[in-house]
Amino acid sequence: MKVERVNIKKEIDEIMEEKAKDILNKKKKENTVLRLIMENKIDDFSVDEIKDLLVKEQS
Amino acid sequence: MMSDKSLHFSIINVEGYRGRNFKLKMQAPSKQSVFVMEGNTGKTTLIELLRWCFKYPQSRAEGKFRHMFTEPAHVLDWDFPNKKQRCKIEIHFSKNGHNYMFRRTTEGEYSKEEANEGEIGDNISKIEDVIEVDMGAEVYRGDDAHTVLTELGITASADYFLFDGERAREYMQFASDRSKVQELVDAVDKRVTPRRLVEYSRDLNELEERVFQELGSRVTDRGLSRVLNRLHDLGLEIANARREQRRLDDEIGALERTAKQLEGNIAELNDKIISIKSKNLNQITILNNEIKNIKDGIYRERSSIYENFLKLISHVSDKEIINKIKTKIRERGKLPEPYRKDLINLCLESDPPLCHICGRELDKKSKERIKLLGKQVAPHNVQVFLSSDISYETTPFDPNKKYFEIEKLLEELESKEKKLDRVQLSSEEKNLMKDRDKKLALLYKHQEHLGDLRGELDACVGEIRRLEGEEKELKKKSKLWREYRIILDEIESAKNIIEETKKEIKKYTINIISETIGKSVKSILGPRFSAKLTEDSLYLGENEVFHPEVGGMSGRLVLAYCFAEGMTRVDPMIIDTPVGKMDDSQREQLAGHLKANHRQVILLCLSTELDSFAPVLSPKRTKIQNKRGNVTWLKS
Numbered sequence: 001m002k003v004e005r006v007n008i009k010k011e012i013d014e015i016m017e018e019k020a021k022d023i024l025n026k027k028k029k030e031n032t033v034l035r036l037i038m039e040n041k042i043d044d045f046s047v048d049e050i051k052d053l054l055v056k057e058q059s
Numbered sequence: 060m061m062s063d064k065s066l067h068f069s070i071i072n073v074e075g076y077r078g079r080n081f082k083l084k085m086q087a088p089s090k091q092s093v094f095v096m097e098g099n100t101g102k103t104t105l106i107e108l109l110r111w112c113f114k115y116p117q118s119r120a121e122g123k124f125r126h127m128f129t130e131p132a133h134v135l136d137w138d139f140p141n142k143k144q145r146c147k148i149e150i151h152f153s154k155n156g157h158n159y160m161f162r163r164t165t166e167g168e169y170s171k172e173e174a175n176e177g178e179i180g181d182n183i184s185k186i187e188d189v190i191e192v193d194m195g196a197e198v199y200r201g202d203d204a205h206t207v208l209t210e211l212g213i214t215a216s217a218d219y220f221l222f223d224g225e226r227a228r229e230y231m232q233f234a235s236d237r238s239k240v241q242e243l244v245d246a247v248d249k250r251v252t253p254r255r256l257v258e259y260s261r262d263l264n265e266l267e268e269r270v271f272q273e274l275g276s277r278v279t280d281r282g283l284s285r286v287l288n289r290l291h292d293l294g295l296e297i298a299n300a301r302r303e304q305r306r307l308d309d310e311i312g313a314l315e316r317t318a319k320q321l322e323g324n325i326a327e328l329n330d331k332i333i334s335i336k337s338k339n340l341n342q343i344t345i346l347n348n349e350i351k352n353i354k355d356g357i358y359r360e361r362s363s364i365y366e367n368f369l370k371l372i373s374h375v376s377d378k379e380i381i382n383k384i385k386t387k388i389r390e391r392g393k394l395p396e397p398y399r400k401d402l403i404n405l406c407l408e409s410d411p412p413l414c415h416i417c418g419r420e421l422d423k424k425s426k427e428r429i430k431l432l433g434k435q436v437a438p439h440n441v442q443v444f445l446s447s448d449i450s451y452e453t454t455p456f457d458p459n460k461k462y463f464e465i466e467k468l469l470e471e472l473e474s475k476e477k478k479l480d481r482v483q484l485s486s487e488e489k490n491l492m493k494d495r496d497k498k499l500a501l502l503y504k505h506q507e508h509l510g511d512l513r514g515e516l517d518a519c520v521g522e523i524r525r526l527e528g529e530e531k532e533l534k535k536k537s538k539l540w541r542e543y544r545i546i547l548d549e550i551e552s553a554k555n556i557i558e559e560t561k562k563e564i565k566k567y568t569i570n571i572i573s574e575t576i577g578k579s580v581k582s583i584l585g586p587r588f589s590a591k592l593t594e595d596s597l598y599l600g601e602n603e604v605f606h607p608e609v610g611g612m613s614g615r616l617v618l619a620y621c622f623a624e625g626m627t628r629v630d631p632m633i634i635d636t637p638v639g640k641m642d643d644s645q646r647e648q649l650a651g652h653l654k655a656n657h658r659q660v661i662l663l664c665l666s667t668e669l670d671s672f673a674p675v676l677s678p679k680r681t682k683i684q685n686k687r688g689n690v691t692w693l694k695s
Contacts (some may be wrong), residue, residue, distance in 0.1 A: 037263065
């Protein structure tokens with residue numbers, strides 16, 4: 001019987017991470033904090049700046 | 060073609076640990092390595108040492124080494140007791156274009172006396188970890204070395220890519236023992252959580268911490284400061300309680316599914332038992348009738364012995380003997396003569412009363428006895444029997460023949476009763492009942508556990524409500540908190556999004572892993588076979604039937620391999636004692652599968668395990684011998 005190459009093990013993590021990224025990319029529009037974290041920008045803002053940003057977005 | 064992204068081990072060098080001293084040099088990338096290590100040369104020790112190094116950071120390593128079923132087990136060399144010694148393992152590997160060298164050094168003394176008293180014997184004074192990246196361009200020590208291993212995905216995969224008989228047994232149990240369901244749920248849960256989400260959760264917690272620090276720094280009022288601190292603590296307590304609630308929900312869900320499945324299995328087994336019973340019912344009725352007939356026959360035969368007892372006597376004696384006995388009884392007056400009223404009256408009515416037989420005067424006592432004579436008359440049939448000669452039929456009666464006839468009937472009865480027992484409780488039925496009882500016991504255990512968990516969940520929900528109530532009250536009171544509420548609410552909402560995403564990803568990834576395992580099993584065992592993984596079950600499938608009973612030892616061993624392959628996040632497989640009870644063709648298929656699907660397979664095997672397996676992986680083999688006494692001594 002011929003042995004098939006079935007290994008997608010290496011890709012499982014990539015697929016899983018990509019899928020998570022896709023879902024969160026859609027959802028980050030609803031949440032500014034999440035968006036900043038995903039864009040790796042959260043540390044660039046102080047707490048007050050984030051607060052002001054949120055107040056501005058909501059108004 | 061080999062990708063330098065993949066993890067590749069190049070050298071593993073062991074010095075001193077448990078008296079093992081050898082160096083494994085792997086084949087070049089994309090080639091498999093076969094090491095022939097005879098019994099007691101350190102195969103198990105090597106696998107366990109690698110697990111120990113990869114799973115436990117320096118600060119938590121002591122007492123965590125496990126060797127087969129012993130935990131903790133000693134790591135020092137017991138051939139050199141009561142002297143300071145140093146053991147070392149170096150693991151050279153590459154990943155993502157970088158070269159790494161991990162080293163764990165352990166110093167201490169092995170105490171034979173303590174070992175003889177049942178202790179592990181190790182007195183460890185120091186454990187040191189270090190990772191050098193690219194020949195020392197970067198060096199990480201202590202627990203930081205472990206962080207590097209974790210980031211490379213090695214730590215999370217150590218239970219899978221290091222595959223030996225013990226792990227195989229554990230994964231085989233996942234496929235057939237429902238009491239292992241929680242371990243499976245935990246393992247799957249860890250595997251299917253994207254690292255990205257873990258990192259985002261960590262970032263959210265850090266941001267929340269920053270918000271509270273900011274709040275704290277702006278508060279001058281002590282009372283308000285207390286309120287804010289309490290709010291901070293409450294936030295953490297609520298988050299913990301919610302995590303616990305989710306864990307309990309998951310555990311309850313898994314247990315409920317298991318219980319439901321067990322109920323289904325039990326119902327199925329009961330149907331089978333009933334079906335076997337009804338199949339046997341006809342046979343049981345026939346056998347019962349036959350047994351009744353035999354018993355009747357025995358009764359008839361025994362009755363005939365009693366009925367013919369005189370013939371039985373005649374067989375052993377002469378009828379004259381009986382007649383003589385009868386005459387003797389009658390003549391000796393042991394029984395009274397026939398009633399003679401006139402004689403009794405004569406005796407009693409004469410004055411003075413006299414015995415009209417012997418002429419003696421009767422005293423008071425004698426008169427009373429004569430009065431009673433009237434009542435001491437033998438029944439008529441006794442009189443007739445005693446007066447007449449005995450007679451019986453002359454037909455011969457052979458008790459020996461009768462005995463053998465009855466004995467034959469008894470043998471027949473015994474045989475039929477045994478047959479009835481067998482039919483009533485066939486081995487198949489017995490096994491089914493045993494299996495059903497086992498499952499029932501497990502179901503009761505699960506139901507009991509479910510009851511406990513539901514109680515815990517209720518308590519947890521109650522606690523969350525209480526904490527949330529307290530939080531709400533405090534928030535109302537705190538003006539400053541209200542000011543920052545917008546950001547805290549946003550963090551909370553982001554956390555919920557992460558949790559929902561985790562759930563979605565879990566479902567999605569389990570399907571992918573399940574499909575991978577199924578394909579792998581099919582590729583090794585043939586098109587009839589497959590496998591299925593859910594969040595709380597792992598089954599081998601045959602002709603699309605997925606059940607704990609599918610497959611023998613070899614099938615389950617293949618499933619264990621494929622499960623480990625599906626669960627590891629890194630490419631290499633390091634295998635000890637590989638093929639168990641597989642036949643040659645299955646060994647070849649498995650070896651072919653491993654070769655086709657891994658850039659690196661490191662096989663540790665006995666020379667007797669080479670046939671049909673190792674040659675498929677690699678024509679080259681390296682014999683490894685343990686150099687004893689290579690321990691490093693340290694001056695006291």
